[in-house]
Amino acid sequence: MPRLTHHLTALAIKFVITGFVLIVIFPAFYSEPMWGTIALTAIITAGGYVLGDLALLRVSSNLAASIFDFAFVTGVLMVVGPFFYGFVSIWIAMLAASLVVTGEFVLHKYVQRFVFGLVDSEEPSPVE
Numbered sequence: 001m002p003r004l005t006h007h008l009t010a011l012a013i014k015f016v017i018t019g020f021v022l023i024v025i026f027p028a029f030y031s032e033p034m035w036g037t038i039a040l041t042a043i044i045t046a047g048g049y050v051l052g053d054l055a056l057l058r059v060s061s062n063l064a065a066s067i068f069d070f071a072f073v074t075g076v077l078m079v080v081g082p083f084f085y086g087f088v089s090i091w092i093a094m095l096a097a098s099l100v101v102t103g104e105f106v107l108h109k110y111v112q113r114f115v116f117g118l119v120d121s122e123e124p125s126p127v128e
Contacts, residue, residue: 018073026092029089030085053107057108062109070098077093077096077097
């Protein structure tokens with residue numbers, strides 16, 4: 001059974017990765033208040049952790065969860081982003097998503113090891 005601290009650590013890492021990417025990317029292209037970036041970071045962190053890290057990563061591979069994260073981040077930025085920034089380009093959303101996924105790949109290793117209790121050789125196989 002994972003301890004609460006492992007979940008909180010994973011959430012904090014995910015929030016910092018996502019927030020850093022959005023804070024670097026979005027002000028370069030859009031001039032909106034920081035609260036919108038923080039709100040998007042919270043939405044992506046919460047939704048991505050529950051759907052991608054806890055649900056999908058548990059039954060599939062790191063690659064599958066990373067592909068989901070790319071699609072999820074892009075989708076959230078395209079659907080929810082306009083409420084904060086007006087217009088969000090698909091290219092900017094995909095750039096941000098690809099940078100987030102780079103960090104997520106490492107986060108998934110942490111989640112597999114400390115939250116799920118797996119070692120590297122025990123990664124679940126979708127064939128089982």
